Amino acid sequence: MKLWGGRFAEGPAEAMAALSASTHFDWRLAPYDIAGSRAHARVLHRAGLLTDTELDDMLAALDRLAEDVESGEFTPTVADEDVHTALERGLLERAGEELGGKLRAGRSRNDQVATLFRMWLRDAARRVTSGTLDVVDALVAQAISHPDAVLPGRTHLQHAQPVLLAHHLLAHAQALVRDLGRLRDWDARAAESPYGSGALAGSSLGLDPEAVAHELGFPTSVDNSIDGTASRDFAAEFCFAVAMLGVNLSRIAEEVIIWNTAEFGYVTLDDAWATGSSIMPQKKNPDVAELTRGKAGRLIGNLTGLLATLKAQPLAYNRDLQEDKEPVFDSVDQLELLLPAIAGMIGTLTFHTDRLAELAPAGFTLATDIAEWLVRQGVPFRRAHEAAGECVRVAEGRGVGLDALTDDEFAEIHPALTPEVRAVITVQGSVASRDSRGGTAPDRVTEQRERLEARLAELRAW
Numbered sequence: 001m002k003l004w005g006g007r008f009a010e011g012p013a014e015a016m017a018a019l020s021a022s023t024h025f026d027w028r029l030a031p032y033d034i035a036g037s038r039a040h041a042r043v044l045h046r047a048g049l050l051t052d053t054e055l056d057d058m059l060a061a062l063d064r065l066a067e068d069v070e071s072g073e074f075t076p077t078v079a080d081e082d083v084h085t086a087l088e089r090g091l092l093e094r095a096g097e098e099l100g101g102k103l104r105a106g107r108s109r110n111d112q113v114a115t116l117f118r119m120w121l122r123d124a125a126r127r128v129t130s131g132t133l134d135v136v137d138a139l140v141a142q143a144i145s146h147p148d149a150v151l152p153g154r155t156h157l158q159h160a161q162p163v164l165l166a167h168h169l170l171a172h173a174q175a176l177v178r179d180l181g182r183l184r185d186w187d188a189r190a191a192e193s194p195y196g197s198g199a200l201a202g203s204s205l206g207l208d209p210e211a212v213a214h215e216l217g218f219p220t221s222v223d224n225s226i227d228g229t230a231s232r233d234f235a236a237e238f239c240f241a242v243a244m245l246g247v248n249l250s251r252i253a254e255e256v257i258i259w260n261t262a263e264f265g266y267v268t269l270d271d272a273w274a275t276g277s278s279i280m281p282q283k284k285n286p287d288v289a290e291l292t293r294g295k296a297g298r299l300i301g302n303l304t305g306l307l308a309t310l311k312a313q314p315l316a317y318n319r320d321l322q323e324d325k326e327p328v329f330d331s332v333d334q335l336e337l338l339l340p341a342i343a344g345m346i347g348t349l350t351f352h353t354d355r356l357a358e359l360a361p362a363g364f365t366l367a368t369d370i371a372e373w374l375v376r377q378g379v380p381f382r383r384a385h386e387a388a389g390e391c392v393r394v395a396e397g398r399g400v401g402l403d404a405l406t407d408d409e410f411a412e413i414h415p416a417l418t419p420e421v422r423a424v425i426t427v428q429g430s431v432a433s434r435d436s437r438g439g440t441a442p443d444r445v446t447e448q449r450e451r452l453e454a455r456l457a458e459l460r461a462w
């Protein structure tokens with residue numbers, strides 16, 4: 001059964017049909033297609049194009065079709081071009097050709113697919129949000145269980161200044177929460193239904209696109225039927241939002257991989273979230289983190305591939321647009337595999353806080369504290385920076401830490417460097433002193449976490 005046989009003397013060549021077919025990936029839109037059909041039947045009825053009985057029979061047939069799709073009783077055949085074709089066949093089989101044939105009035109696969117794809121994505125955005133919230137929760141839980149742990153904060157991967165472990169973990173959480181904010185912002189733009197746009201020009205049948213939109217969970221329908229059927233920036237924007245999420249997850253993953261090395265020794269992975277080697281019995285590998293890093297590349301590829309598909313397509317619908325779905329579905333599928341595993345891995349990490357504490361002052365991470373202490377004594381920062389640098393040079397020359405410099409050595413470097421400076425040459429003192437808004441001082445980190453948790457509660461209620 002074809003949706004368009006009339007003007008053709010022959011059916012399509014086998015290779016044509018094989019190229020055209022999309023049910024192997026668009027079948028997942030079936031429940032949305034049926035929801036669209038129900039809404040469409042109602043607007044046809046309201047426009048006087050279906051009688052009361054016809055509407056009842058149509059809806060009953062659609063219900064049976066939905067059940068059969070759900071149970072796997074009804075599936076597409078190789079002859080079905082796409083999900084819409086297959087479901088029309090299913091409807092005709094259940095409602096009869098006479099009644100079933102009426103549903104197609106005033107709609108096209110072009111407005112259908114544009115609508116169903118948005119519906120699927122809007123649900124997917126909520127699933128991705130929920131999975132990401134579990135990752136954020138794992139980060140927050142680790143932050144809460146390590147309120148005082150410190151580690152060497154890094155820039156250029158070099159020791160920079162000591163920070164609270166909780167502050168570092170929440171930095172990752174902040175990025176993920178922004179990703180979720182992006183998905184919500186995206187949703188507000190994607191929430192317009194193209195149903196009723198027809199092939200591109202709208203309908204002459206007195207249908208009500210707004211009513212269909214509301215029934216399908218959209219606050220409104222599109223303002224322009226050409227745009228409604230031709231645009232896929234909603235898909236590209238979604239792809240960007242989840243690619244960015246993938247990239248942010250890959251930054252966490254990369255750190256876990258480094259932290260898990262013998263050289264760093266910051267963390268131990270839980271057995272349930274690590275893998276072994278087929279040859280080296282001692283190995284315990286961070287595969288979750290590596291797959292996260294790897295899949296981030298795949299998500300970026302899906303975005304760039306989709307953008308390349310969209311580039312330079314003339315208005316309105318072109319069959320190229322059928323290529324829009326697989327990359328987006330793939331990005332979501334990968335995240336649905338990934339997110340629970342990342343949440344599990346992070347939630348079960350053991351942090352070696354003694355090692356972290358030991359490393360926190362190493363590499364002269366307290367040099368900035370000396371410089372800022374001098375500034376508080378009235379020394380210009382330029383001079384203070386130089387003096388603190390000299391402290392590092394002397395300590396390095398002696399092979400000791402900054403706190404091991406003698407009073408005389410300090411005084412010789414700068415007269416303002418009195419023994420009181422020792423108060424800031426401790427990791428705890430350094431961390432506590434960074435108490436500006438957003439800083440790493442424990443109270444500030446707690447405040448930060450509370451604001452973040454309020455934001456999480458909002459996102460959870462979405």
Ligand code: ARG
Binds near residue numbers: 082
């Ligand atoms: N399967 C197509 C897609 O996913 C929709 C069908 C539109 N086909 C057409 N010949 N207008 O984009």
